[in-house]
Amino acid sequence: MADRVQMKLIFRLDGIGFSLPVNDLMEIREIPATLIDGSKADSERLVEGSAPYREGSIPIVRIADRLGLQGKGGENRVVLVLSGSEGPWGAVVDRVEGVFSEKEFLTLPLVPIFMHHGQKAYEELDLWRGEPLVCWHPGRFEQSLDGP
Amino acid sequence: MIPKIALFAVHGKEFALPIEGVQHIIQTPRIFPLPLLREGLRGVFIHNSEVVPLLDITHLLGLKDSGDPAHFPFTVLFFTEYGTVGLPAGQIRQIVDRATGKIEAADPAKGEGLTNRNFVHSRVRYPFLDAATMMAFLAD
Numbered sequence: 001m002a003d004r005v006q007m008k009l010i011f012r013l014d015g016i017g018f019s020l021p022v023n024d025l026m027e028i029r030e031i032p033a034t035l036i037d038g039s040k041a042d043s044e045r046l047v048e049g050s051a052p053y054r055e056g057s058i059p060i061v062r063i064a065d066r067l068g069l070q071g072k073g074g075e076n077r078v079v080l081v082l083s084g085s086e087g088p089w090g091a092v093v094d095r096v097e098g099v100f101s102e103k104e105f106l107t108l109p110l111v112p113i114f115m116h117h118g119q120k121a122y123e124e125l126d127l128w129r130g131e132p133l134v135c136w137h138p139g140r141f142e143q144s145l146d147g148p
Numbered sequence: 149m150i151p152k153i154a155l156f157a158v159h160g161k162e163f164a165l166p167i168e169g170v171q172h173i174i175q176t177p178r179i180f181p182l183p184l185l186r187e188g189l190r191g192v193f194i195h196n197s198e199v200v201p202l203l204d205i206t207h208l209l210g211l212k213d214s215g216d217p218a219h220f221p222f223t224v225l226f227f228t229e230y231g232t233v234g235l236p237a238g239q240i241r242q243i244v245d246r247a248t249g250k251i252e253a254a255d256p257a258k259g260e261g262l263t264n265r266n267f268v269h270s271r272v273r274y275p276f277l278d279a280a281t282m283m284a285f286l287a288d
Contacts, residue, residue: 013183014181015181016180016181016182016183067183067184068183068184069183106197108198108199110199111201111230111231113186113230114185114186114189114201114230115184115185115186116184116185116186116187121183121184122183122184125182125192125199127194127197127199130178130194131180131194132180132182132192132194132199134182134183
């Protein structure tokens with residue numbers, strides 16, 4: 001059997017590019033803001049509310065807030081549905097650029113001294129078509145919400 | 149080799165850089181913002197497949213915000229212990245022998261930015277930026 005080609009998804013927040021291994025992704029959905037139930041909001045965990053998903057619901061998380069970014073907002077949310085440690089959850093992004101072969105990416109480390117107060121929201125960059133993209137790992141993001 | 153000092157101008161203010169720390173001077177490349185970069189960095193750029201952080205020269209020199217760093221015509225690539233860093237620069241005024249001037253302590257009361265030394269040449273005081281000054285700035 002031929003080896004499966006690994007792929008990465010590129011999404012953007014405030015124009016900044018992020019890469020995500022497609023294996024971490026369940027699906028991409030566009031969810032009207034009106035369907036997000038704000039009564040389930042949890043500002044400490046950046047949860048905007050919950051949205052219907054398959055037979056149940058998932059928390060919708062504004063990952064831009066954790067990264068010091070604004071995010072676009074608007075009437076519809078572009079949501080990456082990810083498999084988390086406590087079940088699926090949705091990460092709000094501004095837009096999805098596409099899915100590309102991992103061969104197009106060159107992963108480079110980022111020197112910690114360049115980060116604000118030594119934050120480790122990300123530690124690597126993917127160089128893609130002359131542009132540095134933030135390597136975003138959902139598992140690490142979840143851990144960062146639990147951490148100090 | 150006789151040590152040389154390059155005198156640059158940026159937004160009407162001049163500063164001095166020792167040539168021995170300079171790797172390249174290039175036309176300003178495309179600058180990419182990144183989230184959660186520390187204060188004093190304006191973004192990163194790609195040079196020879198390396199991600200290079202761009203220092204905020206206005207912060208270093210105590211100038212008002214200059215806006216988009218892409219508006220500076222040149223970027224100086226500087227060796228440091230953390231790798232290469234970029235420094236936006238305007239005109240290159242002169243390159244002079246270090247022996248034709250002197251290094252003296254800066255006076256913080258005069259609002260001379262974050263540099264703690266000046267290069268004095270022809271009675272003009274130029275804030276002196278070397279790798280140690282820049283790294284102290286980043287390590288704060």
